[in-house]
Amino acid sequence: AALLGAGGRIAVAYHELAHGNDMTRTEFTALPAGGRLLLDGRKEVITNVRRADALVLFARTSTAPGSRSHSQLYAEKADLAADRTAYLPRYRTTGMRGVQLGGVRFDACPLPAGSVLGAPGRGLETALRSFQITRTTLVSMSAGIVDSALETTLRHVRARRLYGRTAADLPHVRSVLTGVFSDLLTADCFATVGTRALHLLPAETAIHAQAVKFFVSQALLDAMNRLSGVLGAAFYLREGPAARFQKLLRDIQPVGFGHAARAACQVSLLPQLPLLARRAWREGHAAPSALFAPGEELPPLDFGALALSASGRESLGTSLAAGLAAMPDGQGPAYRLLRRYGEHFARELTRLGEDCAALDPAELSVTASPYAYDLTSRYVDVLVAASCFETWRRARHSGTPFLSDPHWAAAALYRLSTPRGAPPRTLPAPLEDxxxxxxxxxxxxxxxxxxxxRSPHHHPVGTPGRQQ
Structure with a gap:
């Protein structure tokens, strides 16, 4: 904390290219020798490894089999023997060129035995808990990239004239932009609920963290691609009002694979589904109101309360049915669509319960069939629908003008109900308008x-009042 507070950097070294996300097969060792630990091996694809003042290393600290043979180590570079340490060549990247990706190799490099973080042998558990935080928050931050890209695109279409009017007046352009706006709101809502769950439902975030990473990353990537279609050739430009878009488009790419790929999140979700079907989805508990209250104060994050598995507990998905039962009366197409598609996703959870309870145990590993993986996608859609519906419903009591408007939530559920593999549904005229x-x-x-x-006093990037 002192190092970071003083402006220093800590690089985190988990991965070895030969094993990807399979951390139990880590070859990098820090074995005891003469009252010290000796670092041996290499770590690859580390962010800012040369710039960092210290490293957190995931290493095998015992030759015994099993997950309790790994630990996390904290090493300040100043304490490492320079003749036993060597940097690996930097990887060249497309986009995020300011981020140095490289590696480091150690050859019997001594480290004090007290460098172990937490209890020896518990490194894998600590890492998996920390991943729940990073998978949720890092992908959530990337929504800001799409926010900036949408602003850039809007300026472009309002300035560009076609067929005697601005491009923003063309029905197709409006349809694409409102669709992107809707999808960005949906992704941000789910990311916000997932982040609040870290504080409020830490025993369940083994589910939420994977779901947020899986859904939000793809939603943001798809939104950027649709915006590039609106800009046309202008999204290649490196000069002029739309020039920053090409940089944003490159910089958004790691959101899908950075830290963990979307498929890895599905692998983590899949084995939890049968127990959820037998327990949480039948019991039908509703999540606390504070989960759906953006901006409301939160209790401190209790890292130790984060669980490696939800053990069949999950109340976000089942909040939808309870919310529908308490849905306020209202008139107009937005209310009707909200109820219709809210009921659609509530029924979907019931169908999922039947399908997941019948899963063969052989379908719960990385060798599962496409059908089994599709169950995770369907479940994540239910979680997203519940997040949007309940955020809207609870906002009616807080008097938040935008959140309590049914149009954004109805649009979210409507587009979320698009058949898998099909292009996103064009919004009905009342919602689009x-x-x-x-x-x-x-x-x-x-x-x-x-x-x-944002506050009306905030200056968007690229306008006077804020440095670029």
Missing amino acids: ALWERLSERHRTGGGYLLVP
Whole structure:
């Protein structure tokens, strides 16, 4: 904490290219020798390894089989023998060129035995808990990239004239932009709920963290690709008002594979589904109201309460049915669509319960069939639908103007119900018109395009008042 507070850097060295995310097969060792630990082996694809002042290393600290043979180590570079340490060549990257990706090799490099973080042999458990935080928060931060890209695209289409009017007046352009706005709100809502769950439902975040990483990353990537289609050739430009888009498009790419690939999240979710079907989905507990209250105070994060498995506990998905039962009366197409698609996803959880309870145990590993993997996608959609529906419903009591408007939540559930593999559904006219009006208002006021509008005094990137 002192090092970071003083502006220093710590690099985290988990991966070895030969084994990817299979950390139990780690070959890097830190075995006891003469009252010290000797670091041996190499770590690869480390962010800012040369710039860092210290390293957190995941290593095998025992030759015994099993997961309790690994530990995490903290090593300040100043304490490492220079003649036993060597940096590996930097990897060249497309996008994020300011981030140095490289590796390091140790040859019998001594380290004090007290460098172990936590209890010896518990490194894998500590890593898996910390991944719940990083998988949730890092992908959530990337929503800001799409927020900036949407602003850039809006400026471009409002300035560009086609067929005697601006490009923003063309129905297709409006449809794409409102769809991206809707998807960004959906992703930000789910990311916000997942992040709050770290504080409020730590025993369940073994589910939420994987789901947030899996869904939000793809939603953001798809949104960027659709915006590039609106810009056309302009998204290649390195000069002019739209020039930053090409950088944003490159920089968003690691959101899908950085830290963990989407498929790895499915692998983590899949074996938990049968127990969820037998326990949580039948019991039907509702999540606490604070989970759906962006900006509300949270209790401190209790790292030790994060569980390696949800053990059949999960209350976000089952909150949807309880929310539907308490849904306030309302008129208009947005209310009708909200109820219709809310009920659709509530029924989907019931169907999932039947399908997951019948899964063969052989379908719960990395060798599972496409059908089994698809169950995880269907379940994540239910979690997203519940997050949006309940955030809207609970906002009605807090008086938050935008969140309590049913149009954004109805649009979220409508597009979420798109058949798998099909292009996202074009919004019905009442929803599209309402979202376009709100999108235009955010553009005028500089409020940004995420779930909670920015302060009117905030200056978006690229406008006077804020350095670029």
